[in-house]
Amino acid sequence: MPKSSRIRVVLVGGSGYAGFEAIRWLLRHPNAELVGVFGPASELGPMDGFYPLLSKTVALAQELFTPDKVAATQADLVMLCVPHKVAMSYVPALRQAGLRVIDWSADYRLADARVYEKWYCPHTDPAGLAEAVYGLPEYFAEQIKSATLVANPGCYPTCAVLALAPVLRAGLIQPEGIVINAITGMSGAGRSASLRDHYPERNENFEPYGVGNHRHSPEIEQTLTKITGKQVSVLFQPHLCPMDRGMLCSIYAEPTGKGVTAADVTTTLQAAYAKAPFVRVRTGLLPATKHVAGTNFCDIAAEAAKGKVILFSALDNLIKGASGQAIQNMNLMFGLDETTGLY
Ligand SMILES: NC(=O)c1ccc[n+]([C@@H]2O[C@H](COP(=O)([O-])OP(=O)(O)OC[C@H]3O[C@@H](n4cnc5c(N)ncnc54)[C@H](OP(=O)(O)O)[C@@H]3O)[C@@H](O)[C@H]2O)c1
Incomplete structure (x- = not known):
């Protein structure tokens, strides 16, 4: 359950294309609130600087990612909208801080680390991989509901x-x-x-x-x-x-x-x-x-x-292939109807 009446959500990589879509869904979501956006040193500043469409709607700025800063937001959920390899370098610290995570990259999608390593790079978080739930709600809704780490599927x-x-x-x-x-x-x-x-x-x-x-x-x-x-x-x-x-x-x-x-x-x-x-x-x-x-x-x-x-x-x-599916998973994880805030 969220710490307050609304799910407090942080986006990491929010200035990316898929992250931007998530911001727009979160703005309209009746039970969720965007409380922080984090990114790399090369991509910092007000969100409407990245996407002028967000002027007068999102006052947040993208700040430099550190696990401590994310934890300080009192978030219930972190959505990692960053490339593979980066995601698995962030997940262990976020989970240690007690945060639930939806990762949009491929880092936790392939259950067998050897298969992952054949197609991507060495896997650095086998413990997380063993616990991750594949976030395709049409087939794994029951597991998603109680998951602490969800691997959002590829498009x-x-x-x-x-x-x-x-x-x-x-x-x-x-x-x-x-x-x-x-x-x-x-x-x-x-x-x-x-x-x-x-x-x-x-x-x-x-x-x-x-x-x-x-x-x-x-x-x-x-x-x-x-x-x-x-x-x-x-x-x-x-x-x-x-x-x-x-x-x-x-x-x-x-x-x-x-x-x-x-x-x-x-x-x-x-x-x-x-x-x-x-x-x-x-x-x-x-x-x-x-x-x-x-x-x-x-x-x-x-x-x-x-x-x-x-x-x-x-x-x-960008939606059923990324941000919308992530919101659908979030809804399940926090006991909401999976359609909440989506169409
Ligand atoms: N686009 C899609 O249709 C789609 C569909 C399904 C899944 N996905 C997955 O969703 C994730 C985001 O995709 P996207 O299309 O939005 O990519 P994107 O437009 O390239 O955005 C990625 C974001 O992550 C940031 N980033 C890169 N390295 C980082 C780091 N070390 N720490 C923090 N932030 C970092 C990027 O900043 P910089 O620009 O400075 O690198 C950028 O803001 C990826 O894992 C992708 O595979 C995308």
Whole structure:
């Protein structure tokens, strides 16, 4: 339970793209209050200096992160909106100070440190890793409620797993040979500029990247395997799309029998998400990034063609893929309805 009537929230890395979105959700949240924003020495100052849109709404300045300063805010929850490796260097001290944490990076998403180390870097907090709960509310709500450390899922894994999990669990598609074709808007890469993201490079330019080696592949496989109890293997192919935000997956899978129809898959998805407030199973309308932009929804639809089952899913990478999902997790952690302050 929070120390006062409202959940006191601190953001670390609040000047980043996903952190900025969290600020906007927290401003409208009836039971939460932003009490501090912290960042690195290179990124300090009033929040409306980073985002002029926040003038006259957020008086806070981003201060230099130290665990002591965060603890002094009397926060109930810290959201770490910082890159991987940085997050796990902060988590132990924050937890020692008695703070609950939602980490948005990959540092606590892969349960096996050896898998993490294969895809990222040496893991420096195995104790935290052993306790972390994977924060996909549609599947792990009960564990999230009592968690002290939640690993907020990646945007691509959220989009792909929500579409695939019920269909795999129902045995309608094979757990191998699944192809996930995905696109992301450019905010998925964060706020730091690189040549690849420079306007002349990106404008009017749609291209694949990370062929066979994107770091979200093991997270997708781990999560689907955990949810379905089957060893799941996917070929995940991401693409960069010249739009600010949004994510779309087109997923191709082999049906387990000739009789599997799009209607069977749709019925299975509808049953799985009947009580999930932020998953919409679409019929007669395929998911599109504009249908979910600015919201915490993930839209899903099923089709069948040329002997394959095809699943489509779309979400806003900065919201259901990051900040909105984190608020949904926060709501569960503090005993609120998971939809509080979200739409
Ligand atoms: N963008 C998305 O769609 C998305 C989706 C899902 C998950 N995530 C995850 O969410 C986290 C934030 O992503 P983002 O897109 O908002 O990235 P971002 O725009 O690059 O923001 C990251 C923020 O963290 C700050 N930071 C970097 N090193 C730090 C340190 N040592 N101490 C404190 N703050 C530090 C950055 O400051 P500087 O600018 O000075 O480096 C920046 O303000 C990442 O872990 C990312 O993987 C993002």
